[in-house]
Amino acid sequence: MKILSISTATSDLSVALNEADHLVSEKIEENQRNHSVDLDPDIASLLAENGLSLKDIDRFAVAIGPGSYTGLRVGLTTAKMFASILNKELVGVSTLQALAQNFAGEDALIVAALDARNKNFFAGAYRGKEAVIADGHYHLSELLEQVGALPDQKVIFAGSDFSKYQEEIAAGLADKDLRLAEGEENLLHAGAIGRLAVSAPVLDPDQAVPNYLRRTQAEYDWAKKTGQEFAADSAYVEEV
Template sequence: MKILSISTATSDLSVALNDDDRLISEKIEENQRNHSVDLDPDIAGLLKEAGLTLQDIDRFAVAIGPGSYTGLRVGLTTAKMFASILGKELVGVSTLQALAQNFAGEDALVVAALDARNHNFFAGAYRGEEAVIADGHYPLSSLLEQVAALPDEKVIFVGSDFSKYQEEITAALADKDLHLGEGSENLLHASAIGRLALTSPVLDPDQAEPRYLRRTQAEYDWQKKTGQEFKADSAYVEEV
């Protein structure tokens, strides 16, 4: 099965081609924020190098969240469009689970975390592909309490630059063998999305939505202004 994978969930742009679990080719652009401009040319270049076309792809896979609101929409919209027009399969993969795959061979609890500002993180903890702490939006203190309560002796943090939180993390997990990801260790690889996509459920392109894991600031402002609770048929989108 040939899988084209996309990640626009972070400031890094990554696309990859997998044939089952074998990587054909991958391209990563670090700290590249023009995803809407560069994604299509990167995909075209990757396909050309491999001697393939979009019609040769069996499954499109995308980092479905959490991550940048705009970035997630860019990646998912592109994957949905390809899958729908070409009649191919679409799969959404957790951004955090894909990040955890950077340390897939380690005998450790891997905490994948993206800085969500104000001492909060989008985070999930994994042993291999098993989710031990569910993907969510956590205050750092709450996340550390949950990690500290787990029996794992070795803990790896991956995803963000953790340097400004190092003292707090180290103090909370003083009894753990701790490693904080640095540099390229924190890159999100589309090839990992492709591997996980092999066993992920297929989505309906018309129904697939980003998994933001929290409301946008505009939604919070709307709720404060109107006093209304969010529901499936919330008037928020119509009003804005």
């Protein structure tokens, strides 16, 4: 099964080609924020280098969230379009689960997190592929409390630069063997998305939506204006 994977969830752009769970080829552009412009050329280049076209792909996989609101929409819209037009399979993979795969094989709890500002994080904790703290939106103190309650002795924080919170993390988890990931360990690899996509459930391209883990400002404004409770994304429509 040939899988084309996409990540536009962070400032790094990544695309990859997998044959089942084997990585064939991957491209990563670090700190590249113009995803809407560069994604399609990167995909075209990746396919050309491997003598393939889009019709040869069996499954399209994408980091479905959390992450940059705009970035997630760019990646998911592209994957949905390919899957729908070509009548191929579409799967969405947790950004945080994919980040945790940078440490596959480590005997450690992996806390994968993306900075959501003001000491808040989109975060989840993983043992291998198993989520032991569900992906969510956490204040740092809440995240440390949940990690501290787990029996794991070795803990690795990855995804965001945690160096400015190093003292607070060390104090909150004083009984743990801690490590903060550095440099390329924090990159989100589309190849990891491809490996996870092998066993991920297939989505309906018409129904797939980003998993933001937090309401957008527009949705908050809409709820405040209308007085209605949050509902499914399909209900987020204002009559004009």
